Amino acid sequence: MPAWLADLYAILDATLRLSTPLILCAMAGLFSERSGIVDISLEGKMLAGAFAAGSVAALTGSAWLALLAAIAVSMCLALVHGFACITHRGNQVVSGLAINILASGLTVVVGIAMFSRGGQTPSLASEQRFLPVDIPGVDALASVPVFGHFISAVINGHNILVYLALLSVFCTWWLVYRTRFGLRLRAVGENPLAVDTAGLSVSGLRYRALMICGALCGIAGAYLAIAQNASFVREMTAGQGYIALAALIFGKWRPVPALFACLMFGFLDAIAIRLQGVELPGIGEVPVQLIQALPYVLTVVLLAGFIGRAVAPKAIGTPFVKER
Amino acid sequence: MNTSNITLPAWLDIVIIPLLNIALALLCAGFILLLIGVNPVEAVGIMLNGAFGYDEGVGYTLYYTTNFIFTGLAVAVAFHANLFNIGGEGQAYIAGLGAALVFLAFDSSLPALILIPFGILASALFGALWAFIPGFLQAYRGSHVVITTIMFNFIASALMVYLLVNILIKPGQMSPETRYFEVTTWLPKMHEFVALFGYNITKTPLNLSFFLALLCCVLVWIYIWRTRWGYELRTAGFSETAALYAGIQPKRVVVITMCLSGALAGGVAVNEIMGVNHRLIMNFPAGYGFTGIAVSLMGRNHPVGIIMASLLFGVLYQGGAELAFEIPLITRELVVAIQGLIILFCGALALMLRPLVVRAYLVFRPVTGGHA
Numbered sequence: 001m002p003a004w005l006a007d008l009y010a011i012l013d014a015t016l017r018l019s020t021p022l023i024l025c026a027m028a029g030l031f032s033e034r035s036g037i038v039d040i041s042l043e044g045k046m047l048a049g050a051f052a053a054g055s056v057a058a059l060t061g062s063a064w065l066a067l068l069a070a071i072a073v074s075m076c077l078a079l080v081h082g083f084a085c086i087t088h089r090g091n092q093v094v095s096g097l098a099i100n101i102l103a104s105g106l107t108v109v110v111g112i113a114m115f116s117r118g119g120q121t122p123s124l125a126s127e128q129r130f131l132p133v134d135i136p137g138v139d140a141l142a143s144v145p146v147f148g149h150f151i152s153a154v155i156n157g158h159n160i161l162v163y164l165a166l167l168s169v170f171c172t173w174w175l176v177y178r179t180r181f182g183l184r185l186r187a188v189g190e191n192p193l194a195v196d197t198a199g200l201s202v203s204g205l206r207y208r209a210l211m212i213c214g215a216l217c218g219i220a221g222a223y224l225a226i227a228q229n230a231s232f233v234r235e236m237t238a239g240q241g242y243i244a245l246a247a248l249i250f251g252k253w254r255p256v257p258a259l260f261a262c263l264m265f266g267f268l269d270a271i272a273i274r275l276q277g278v279e280l281p282g283i284g285e286v287p288v289q290l291i292q293a294l295p296y297v298l299t300v301v302l303l304a305g306f307i308g309r310a311v312a313p314k315a316i317g318t319p320f321v322k323e324r
Numbered sequence: 325m326n327t328s329n330i331t332l333p334a335w336l337d338i339v340i341i342p343l344l345n346i347a348l349a350l351l352c353a354g355f356i357l358l359l360i361g362v363n364p365v366e367a368v369g370i371m372l373n374g375a376f377g378y379d380e381g382v383g384y385t386l387y388y389t390t391n392f393i394f395t396g397l398a399v400a401v402a403f404h405a406n407l408f409n410i411g412g413e414g415q416a417y418i419a420g421l422g423a424a425l426v427f428l429a430f431d432s433s434l435p436a437l438i439l440i441p442f443g444i445l446a447s448a449l450f451g452a453l454w455a456f457i458p459g460f461l462q463a464y465r466g467s468h469v470v471i472t473t474i475m476f477n478f479i480a481s482a483l484m485v486y487l488l489v490n491i492l493i494k495p496g497q498m499s500p501e502t503r504y505f506e507v508t509t510w511l512p513k514m515h516e517f518v519a520l521f522g523y524n525i526t527k528t529p530l531n532l533s534f535f536l537a538l539l540c541c542v543l544v545w546i547y548i549w550r551t552r553w554g555y556e557l558r559t560a561g562f563s564e565t566a567a568l569y570a571g572i573q574p575k576r577v578v579v580i581t582m583c584l585s586g587a588l589a590g591g592v593a594v595n596e597i598m599g600v601n602h603r604l605i606m607n608f609p610a611g612y613g614f615t616g617i618a619v620s621l622m623g624r625n626h627p628v629g630i631i632m633a634s635l636l637f638g639v640l641y642q643g644g645a646e647l648a649f650e651i652p653l654i655t656r657e658l659v660v661a662i663q664g665l666i667i668l669f670c671g672a673l674a675l676m677l678r679p680l681v682v683r684a685y686l687v688f689r690p691v692t693g694g695h696a
Contacts, residue, residue, distance in 0.1 A: 038470075040474065080668070083673075084668065084672035084673050088672075088676045089675065090671065090672035090673055091408075091671060092672075093408055093470050094617070094667060094672045095671070095673075097410065097617060097667060097671075098665075098667035098668035098671060098672055099664070100664075101618075101660060101661075101663055102661055102665060104660055104664070105658065105659070105661030105662070105663070106657075106661045106664070108655060108657035108660075109356065109655065109657050109658050109661055110359075110360065112655055113360035119657070234657075242478065245471075245474075249471065287486050287490070289482040289486035290482070290486070292482050293478065293479050293482035293483065296476075296478045297475075299471070299475055300461070300467070300472050300475050300479075303461065303467030303468070303472060304466075305465050305466060305467070
């Protein structure tokens with residue numbers, strides 16, 4: 001294998017690893033936003049999930065229990081969001097922001113109270129984490145010239161949550177476009193009054209969407225704390241929830257385009273790490289900060305209508321009032 | 325029973341319900357303290373003593389209050405035009421860049437009397453510029469200001485890291501910050517200022533930008549409620565179509581309001597860069613921009629309410645620092661958590677208690693009060 005190809009495979013491998021939390025969060029956001037609820041609290045739910053996973057894994061030693069805990073905590077925050085936005089018709093952006101700030105503060109406060117390590121959870125042994133797995137049958141493919149290399153170098157050898165993230169894209173697509181629930185979900189985000197007239201509960205649908213959103217954010221958090229890393233570190237989400245939101249908008253609130261947006265942003269992140277201090281021929285050194293800011297810049301450019309048009313679900317952000 | 329159509333007397337809506345919400349938020353905070361094994365009553369005692377117990381504490385409290393007034397006003401002005409500016413953090417950061425550029429260029433050649441107003445103007449201008457782009461994009465390109473200002477916070481942060489690490493850094497040092505500016509750019513500290521009148525108070529970071537913040541409160545009040553532009557701003561915020569019918573250009577209002585909001589957020593740079601740090605440092609807005617949202621929600625978007633809410637947050641910050649010093653289990657992040665609770669209860673759940681209050685009001689209202 002030539003060196004440049006090995007490099008490329010290494011970058012693609014890293015892309016997949018770095019995209020995983022983005023993909024999970026983008027799918028989470030898709031459910032919420034398609035149901036008409038703005039969700040800028042992906043970041044906070046993911047952070048709280050990461051903390052729950054890190055501490056439960058440290059306390060019980062079970063990665064699966066930790067995953068469940070992350071999902072549960074993140075779903076609780078989603079419930080708070082629903083309680084404020086659906087039941088009490090509060091401002092959805094304000095509620096999301098409150099959850100982000102609350103998670104950012106509480107994870108450190110509780111972390112210090114529980115473990116006294118400055119907000120970090122204890123480091124996990126490898127059996128307490130999700131470790132890379134081999135896909136059965138990959139060895140048989142390894143001898144196939146290009147395809148086999150690609151599979152074994154890029155696709156194979158990730159932990160189970162990476163594959164779960166990819167699976168979640170398919171499941172999201174199927175749920176949203178091929179089931180009755182999905183049809184109603186899309187309808188409630190576009191025209192809740194019509195859904196209400198049809199005798200369906202707008203609140204019920206939105207709550208269900210938010211629960212799915214919470215569960216997916218929890219998985220993303222668990223991935224950060226007990227799969228990609230070996231402990232929870234304060235502020236470990238570092239804006240990835242917002243990047244996922246950007247990817248969702250970039251994908252125009254559709255699952256597969258959002259997946260590609262996540263992969264693109266993950267790819268940018270992967271090359272940013274590799275380009276640090278490297279002189280490119282003809283260009284010179286590319287500032288890492290430029291590549292890091294690129295997802296945000298691209299999203300602003302897209303939203304400004306300079307590349308295609310991103311049209312949000314019609315009823316997004318407006319609380320539904322049944323009684324007049 | 326649908327209670328949303330029943331009008332309450334103003335004092336219930338403006339005073340009692342917000343106070344109940346704050347009480348709920350603080351109750352939750354007390355509960356968190358109990359959970360981590362700290363006595364809340366003792367904690368409140370330490371906090372109040374830290375914030376008001378001695379004049380150094382008071383100085384610090386008011387120094388924090390200054391930042392919150394600026395960012396609170398920034399959010400409030402935008403709120404009145406039905407815009408949600410989450411970008412105060414980035415706008416304050418870029419405002420610091422404005423002041424720093426002016427000072428790096430001119431601080432050795434111009435006198436203080438020119439430099440200081442110039443620095444304040446540059447801060448306001450750069451803050452306004454960073455808010456202008458999202459405002460313009462919302463008005464003329466249809467992108468939503470909430471998302472773009474979030475993105476602009478991150479872009480500002482990346483830009484500043486780049487500039488501080490590669491360009492503005494003082495040669496020959498490791499930490500990414502500029503050189504110290506000349507003393508002529510320093511905004512006088514409060515203890516220096518009152519010394520002119522023969523008074524003696526303890527040295528604290530509190531500086532004259534506190535007066536600038538109070539002045540901004542008055543100006544914002546005049547602008548929003550006593551000028552034609554403020555009338556246009558409120559009308560456009562209330563109903564875009566109605567504004568259009570009245571001959572107001574809502575798009576222009578959006579852009580102007582965002583610029584004003586960004587300029588107000590730039591006040592943080594005046595306090596932090598010109599008043600305290602005297603050099604441009606990494607991440608000096610330290611979350612003040614986000615706290616501004618809590619301040620504005622708590623203060624019901626009114627300058628008087630904002631001053632009171634800022635004072636409360638000043639107490640929380642300074643008292644919280646004292647608390648972290650006294651009780652090792654507690655860190656500054658507790659204040660962040662409380663801030664989250666306040667945004668939740670005073671913002672997102674602002675209407676939660678209203679049905680209860682309405683019911684109580686219907687029971688206890690004066691009999692001659694007419695119909696409800």
